[in-house]
Amino acid sequence: xxxxxxxxxxxxxxxxxxxxxxxxxxxxxxxxxxxxxxxxxxxxxxxxxxxxxxxxxxxxxxxxxxxxxxxxxxxxxxxxxxxxxxxxxxxxxxxxxxxxxxxxxxxxxxxxxxxxxxxxxxxxxxxxxxxx
Numbered sequence: 001x002x003x004x005x006x007x008x009x010x011x012x013x014x015x016x017x018x019x020x021x022x023x024x025x026x027x028x029x030x031x032x033x034x035x036x037x038x039x040x041x042x043x044x045x046x047x048x049x050x051x052x053x054x055x056x057x058x059x060x061x062x063x064x065x066x067x068x069x070x071x072x073x074x075x076x077x078x079x080x081x082x083x084x085x086x087x088x089x090x091x092x093x094x095x096x097x098x099x100x101x102x103x104x105x106x107x108x109x110x111x112x113x114x115x116x117x118x119x120x121x122x123x124x125x126x127x128x129x130x131x132x
Contacts, residue, residue, distance in 0.1 A: 008032075013039045013051060038062055 008025040010017050010032035019028050038058040048054050 012036045013054065015051075035062070 005020050005022060006025050006028070008019045008021070008028040010019055010029055012032050012035050017032070019032065021028055023031075035058065038061055039054050042048060042054045042057045042061070048057070
């Protein structure tokens with residue numbers, strides 16, 4: 001997205017709107033099309049008398065999608081964090097079992113770059129295979 005304000009005309013649920021935003025006109029048109037599609041889905045499922053009701057139900061559906069994606073992302077982040085912690089612990093364990101004193105772990109919680117550097121050093125300097 002660019003930082004300058006673009007003006008884009010879009011059609012949502014049969015009405016034309018002029019949208020000003022930092023996004024490209026194609027992006028704004030895509031978002032507007034998505035909102036239009038959601039509003040039309042609301043009228044496909046039930047007859048609603050007012051455009052405001054259609055818009056509110058479409059907004060609720062879009063918000064529900066957002067919250068579900070946020071929850072999925074949080075679960076993935078938690079899983080990745082747990083796996084990284086496990087791998088860092090494993091690398092630390094392998095380093096402590098190594099007979100190379102220069103490769104001793106410097107802290108109880110190494111940062112990821114230190115873990116990668118130390119693991120690389122072990123791979124280059126060690127003749128023993130790391131157990132999996």
